[in-house]
Amino acid sequence: MIPDDEFIKNPSVPGPTAMEVRCLIMCLAEPGKNDVAVDVGCGTGGVTLELAGRVRRVYAIDRNPEAILTTEMNLQRHGLGDNVTLMEGDAPEALCKIPDIDIAVVGGSGGELQEILRIIKDKLKPGGRIIVTAILLETKFEAMECLRDLGFDVNITELNIARGRALDRGTMMVSRNPVALIYTGVSHENKD
């Protein structure tokens, strides 16, 4: 895992997703060397970089040009990027241009989550994994409901991370905001 402070940051771009959250995303995504992945809302590139080191190809989508630039700079900084296709634009249109995928991570949806998940389902290979990260209650609920409506078994895990900060008299644990991961099991349609 790449530590958070090893990413180049841009004040107009969110991210990177905290290392502990990226860690669980990678566990749930189960990336394989031949997999094709998409990172919807790549932001600073936290998830894109982790995927780039583990799969055959990553499509990194963001509608903020600064996010695409920041992700590109981070890929270069870490010697990654040969297998990453950066796509500036709105997720639904960009998703329609990519081939079928094994892994989809949705880190930003901007009010288009239902459409994004519907397209991802159409592109998802059998056995594929979908992981949505959400900080808003409404997004957590919407993601669960939408994935269920699309026929998936849905799971949610919320991470409450506290990191130690050194003080003169000891280590204080500093909490970060909770982040939920909403992720799929096997689609009902793919079950025997």
Ligand SMILES: C[S@@+](CC[C@H](N)C(=O)[O-])C[C@H]1O[C@@H](n2cnc3c(N)ncnc32)[C@H](O)[C@@H]1O
């Ligand atoms: C919280 S950030 C993701 C952070 C990222 N996972 C990282 O580690 O750096 C969410 C991103 O999603 C992008 N985004 C939101 N809605 C989008 C949409 N409909 N299409 C494309 N990008 C979108 C935003 O521009 C933002 O950069």
